Amino acid sequence: MPEPVAVIERHGNRSRVKACNEAADAGGVRVGMPVSAAQALLTNLVVRSRDMAAEQESLEGLASWAGNYTPAVSLQPPDGLLIEIGSCLRLHRGFKNLIAQMRHGLNEMGYSASLACATTPHAAWLLALAGQEVAIRDPAKLETVLGELSVRLLDQSQDTLASLEMLGAHTLGECLSFPRAGMARRFGQSLLDEMDRALGRLPEAREFFLPPPSFTRRLELPSLVNESEALLFASRLLLLELEGCLNLRQAGVQEFELVCHHEDMPETVVKVGFAQPTRALERMLLLLRETLGRTRLCAPVHTIVLNASRIQEIELANLDLFQDNAEAGDGNLLLERLRIRLGKEAVFNIAPAADHRPELAWRPCEAGDESKPAGKQQRPLWLLPKPMPCRKERLELQSGPERIESGWWDGMDVVRDYYVAQGRNGSRLWVFRERSSGAWFVHGLFA
Amino acid sequence: MNASLDLVLQHPGIWRGDQLAQATGETLSTGFAELDEQLPGGGWARGALTEILLEREGIGELRLLLPALASVSKQSEWQAWVSPPHVPYAPALSGAGVNLKQLLVARPQTPADAWWTTEQALRSGACSAVLAWLSAPDEKRMRRLQLGAETGHAWGVLFRSANAAQERSTASLRLRLEATSNGLAVHILKRRGGQVNKPVLLSLHQNNGVRQARPPAPSLSVVPTLRAVSRN
DSSP: OOOOEEEEEEETTEEEEEEEOHHHHHTTOOTTOBHHHHHHHOTTOEEEEOOHHHHHHHHHHHHHHHTTTOSOEEEETTTEEEEOOGGGTTTTTSHHHHHHHHHHHHHHTTOOOOOOBOSSHHHHHHHHHTTOOOBOOOGGGHHHHHHTSBGGGSSSOHHHHHHHHHTTOOBHHHHHHSOHHHHHHHHOHHHHHHHHHHHTSSOOOOOOOOOOSSEEEEEEEEEEEOOHHHHHHHHHHHHHHHHHHHHHHTEEEEEEEEEEEETTEEEEEEEEEEEEEEOOHHHHHHHHHHHHHTOOOSSOEEEEEEEEOOEEEOOOOOOOSSOOOHHHHHHHHHHHHHHHHHOGGGEEEEEEOSOSSGGGSEEEEOTTOOOOOOOSSOOOSEEEEEEEEEOGGGOEEEEEEEEEEEOTTTTOOEEEEEEEEEOTTSOEEEEEEETTTOOEEEEEEOO | OOHHHHHHHTSTTOOOTTSOOOOSSOEEOOSOHHHHHHSGGGSEETTEEEEEEESSTTSSHHHHHHHHHHHHHHTTOEEEEESOSSEEOHHHHHHTTOOGGGEEEEOOSSHHHHHHHHHHHHHTSSEEEEEEEOOSOOHHHHHHHHHHHHHHTOEEEEEEEGGGGGSOOOOSEEEEEEEETTEEEEEEEEOSSSOOOSOEEEOOOTTTTOOOOOOOOGGGTHHHHHHHHHTO
């Protein structure tokens, strides 16, 4: 049984219980109870103050996560999200499937939510507030269902709500049955407007949520964690939010870091890098798993922070009509996995570079770098990293010379005549004569 | 011979002593008709290891592979080079039609890491061809590579010195290369199905093994345009 926890909020100089967990509820703690009474009931009650900033952060995290389902997400602070799903039902194979997926996701992240669906955002919100988990997909039924909701749910001043009840209007239906002109005179236009918006008689313009261009989310772990598997599980919850955030921004990340905070020890930073910006959850998880597997934690972890400071826009490649390029992505994955064990410098792509000096005419590069087309001259497949001195008598020159004279401006000047030569032992060599000294060197092998 | 027996003999599981083994998997053409003729399935076998034994470097060992490597590039598939002894020279490779964007070079620090890297590259399924220069082979390591190549359906090429010819090997194809005045002699030391006693003599092209790209057939003039689009 977990320990009983209650969240309290100050009203004036009294603190009352705002929410509590099941253990506290079983001990008799109720929402709205003064904190002193709750503590008297349960001596081991853990009391936390309500943290509005953290709540807002969680709400934004949830909004990011919702970006995995639809691009149109809108915040309803302090604890609501409005999500437009009409346009993405087909993508998620129908309404039932989508709701089941979202509910599963919410459970996984440890949230309890009341989900309601209606043809207008405000109606959906009122239904969710009322705790009625229904889906009204026919506008004609909206008025009947909303009519039974309590007027207390409306976003109006306490005075307005109290006078409505004095008039005998306890439900929205009763409210709607009054003459509009009189209602407007008595309560102002805002009450009518709110009901009209709920019923779809007035349009509602909502601002869509756009996550900030860098991602930082913190997660306090419920208990101290020592194993990478448990750490991975917790990180997955944050990565889900990151994935949604990237979906909303049509972007990807090339690297992210997971900061693990320990008690009394400097934090451990785990960095994960990709060959190309990505936003695929499975890929991020896979590489994080391998990186974590190679990381030694010096102490148990109590909090993790996921940072992705550089979110870059990516264009999804157009799908090929005739070839599928699925393998191309796998190559990048292999590169990333090899880098985790071998180090970043040990695994690379190569590209020709625009320089006449043979040793500078190639460079190691990142995957996806643009490369310049190579020249037409004859070049060997192997280049010796350092030219090797050789004796002219052992060579049989076959073609050349090709004079290369370049680099006087940066102190690495090259004045050479290159030849293709046959070595005595049957190998074909790329040799040059240094014009200043007349010395001969082997620079490559036509392997 | 009656028809039903003929039918039975065409079964891929049946090999007759006087013919080459049927390829169990897909093969990549070597680009040399003389050599293709001698290899089971008519080319380099995918999902298996090929061992290339060299007396010395620079006699054409890469030019021998280039046509196949370029065709791997053409299918926009990846290849990996593990622990190459020198710098794989980008201008020459790109000139020979190898797509460098899908060529991965790994330089692991230790032999153990090099074996691991080769196995990962073979196993990943991402690479169609994996070229490796490895030291300290043993049976267990070789078997792991063999399994990796099967899993990832990759063509694994191991370069070894000619001294290794006497050692046992799990590779399904073993070639020894020798430079002669008439070109490159390819001795087939081991292949699936039958011994060959005569080496295959290849004249590698002087221009780096670069072959002239075949001009597109005029009746299919739409093909190059589509290629250009799909590469974007």
